[in-house]
Amino acid sequence: MIKNIIFDFGDVFINLDKEATYKELAKLGVTEITDEMMHQYFQYEMGLISTDAFVSYFHDKFNISKEDLISSWNAILLDFPLHRLKFLKELAASKKYRLFLLSNTNELHISWIQNDWGMDLYNEFKNCFEQFYLSHEIKMRKPNSDIFEFVLNENNLIASETIFIDDTKENTNAAKELGISVWNNNPKQEDVVDLLARKEFN
Template sequence: MIQTIIFDLGGVFVDWNPQYLYRKIFTDESEMHYFLENICTADWNEEQDGGRTIQEATDYLLAKHPEYADNIRAYYERWPEMLGGLISGTVDIFKELKAKKEYNFYALTNWSAETYPIAQEKYEFLSWFDGVVVSGTEKDRKPFASFYQTLLNRYNVNVSEAIFIDDNLRNVHAAEAVGIKTIHFTSPEALRAELNALGIL
């Protein structure tokens, strides 16, 4: 029987995308894609999720790509502009689940320790969790098994009684590898259907 529901945040609750910012900076779509695929890349961003400071990350790219200095600095100076808002359907599901008073709720998120407080101030639903484990704070991240284990140990979660919801298949498979049941998030509607099918909602 499921007693614990563990959510990812970005892509499940929060619509975050660097393109929301860089479409304002680049007039040419192909130049924007080049920049995000070759300069401020997803892999570079994940290092901040893993605990590297914003200053270290920015200095690293400025040294490598001084010709993109202004655009590199914009990544964190204008980071809130990457937030597209809430995925409201997921928040509605969370609200319904909370009202049942049958489950414990935790978040396991890859997020920089320096930008997560911005989200905390902006989004009330983050205070509804019984606990949130932030990768940048732990200096560990998905898909590493140790990061999942941190949450399981800290909150005494029995893997056989937990389910994990994430939009990233890599992270879903990593959770399965440590024994956690999973749902691959694709939309609030699909999530609602899966939770209903499992008798959770």
């Protein structure tokens, strides 16, 4: 029986265009994503380097303005359909489940969301969750198993009583290995508001 729900953020609640950053960087002359660049990205996503250090790395390497880099970086972020907030608020109000957010993200993306949504809406969303885990704040990222173990242990969750929703197969596979039920949602065809209709809840 499911008692705990762990949600991803991007392409679960907020819509993403995952190719947009690559396309915008290509317009600036960055056409190849190297292992070194990905290492910087992962370090930044785990809060192990500052925003200034992250942006300066690309600025120094490619001689691109920091403003253009930040704009390209945030191009991935799209809209937040409010019917999903309505679903989440009703789910939280029912008190049937313990709700958690677990997102791979970074300071630039969260700042953009806070500015785009406004802090009132952002806090309304955040307050629906018992815990709001952002990778750059807790210094861990999915799909590494330690981040899932951290959430389970810190909140005394039993894996078999927990479901994790994420659009990235690598992340749901990692959670599944720990005995957590998973929904690897397809954002083009599925919507988180249909969660309770799934077999895990019936």
